[in-house]
Amino acid sequence: IACSTKPWSLPPKQACIFAASSVDAPLGRTASASLPVAARKPSKNGWKPMAYKIFEPSTRACDTPRRGRKNILPMSKPVADSRDHVIAFFCVSLNPAIDTRLVLNEFRTGRVNRVSEVHRTPGGKAAHVAMALRGLGANPRWIGFCGGSTGNELLAGLGPLQIETISVPTVQDTRVNLEIVDSRGEVTEILEPGGMIAQSEWCEFQRICSNEFQRTTGGKVVIISGSQPPGVPAEGYASLVNSAHSAGCHAFIDSSGPPLAKALASGPDFVKINREEAESVTETAIKDPASAARAARKLLACGAKSTAISLGDRGLVGIQGHDEPAIHAWTAPLRAKSTVGCGDSALAGFAFATATGLSFERSLALAVACGAANCLATLPARITQEDVSRIEQSVRVERI
Secondary structure, three states: OOOOOOOOOOOHHHOOOOOOOOOOOOOOOOOHHHOOHHHHOOOOOOEEOOOOOEEOOOOOOOOOOOOOOOOEOOOOOOOOOOOOOOOEEEEEEOOOEEEEEEEEOOOOOOOOOOEEEEEEEEEOHHHHHHHHHHHHOOOOEEEEEEOHHHHHHHHHHHHHHOOEEEEEEOOOOOEEEEEEEOOOOOEEEEOOOOOOOOHHHHHHHHHHHHHHHHHOOOOEEEEEEOOOOOOOOOOHHHHHHHHHHHOOOEEEEEOOHHHHHHHHHOOOOEEEEEHHHHHHHHOOOOOOHHHHHHHHHHHHHHOOOOEEEEOHHHOEEEEOOOOOOEEEEEOOOOOOOOOOOHHHHHHHHHHHHHHOOOOHHHHHHHHHHHHHHHHHOOOOOOOOHHHHHHHHOOOEEEEO
16 A cells, blocks of 8 residues: 555664655565665575564465466565564454363263363453464564453463563453364354443553553554453544554554444554454455455445455455555465464464565465464464464465
8 A cells, every 4th residue: 555654654774674765665565775785685594583583484476377366476575674673563452351262072052061171371362463473473562451360360371471461450350251172173152242341441541552652663563453342432443543643653453343444434554354344344245255355445445554354264365555456365274273363363474574574465475374373273373483484385375
């Protein structure tokens, strides 16, 4: 997308990370002419040491397009190297949770079910995004409401994962979500709604977010994901997008319903939602990548600057701007241990790739690889660099 201001509002000395040669450089592109020679030197193994490691995907175009498909795009090589700069990722959660995963052989309603494994982990979409970013080597900050013993448990769980937490107290206990996984990989989720947030608590949340966004310099990405709890106005996410933009941050959204509709009007830089959420907000039936592309263009018309729609095991369909072609990125489906966290991992991969200077196509490719890697993870969003790197080799990207 063409930006009316400098893409990331970076100081001149940090321009080597992002497109610095033009104020109209598209999101995720890099001006190689502006980079020092050292920054353009490729890594031997695809990983570069820095304050955190930078993942350089190596997606290859398929040699022969599938019948009935348009040309598969060649992947341009990345030229940015943020070795000397740290990108700040803020993962914002209004409705976090403790995830309880029950693993059993076969789940039958109306019967006694014996559980073989129990896992309690920090949850909520923003926590999953933060975990996936950490798996890629980033140092994300998690900002969210926390209350009661479950809130303390959530913070205690994020600490060992080396995720910095900024909690906003609430009198309501942090909710608990239940995930039932059987031996076939089928998942049943039972989600609590979250406790009522007082107006004073919401005001404090906004104040803390604004302060955190403002006090950090350099490249900044705010990722707002998940549902809104009762008590937060429908405009809640829209106000956070505005706060992020005021602080010079890029704002990414993954939500649904009225909060998503309101947030779209605030002009988020990127919106990643799934098929069902896209059908609801655009009133478009999505049956294939082509219909997903039509829905994605409606999201742009609603205010998103760029967008991607998840089609599950059929990958992602994304559009970078009104005048850009739709892009379909996909890989071969994997046998999933659980699909919980796949969308969050994909969003983390896209944010990470874009923030480190990769093109829109490369960013979608890494997003697909991260989402697929989550299928192999033992717990939601616990992706590994090794899985992502291996899967990313097989990702295909094409114009629709």
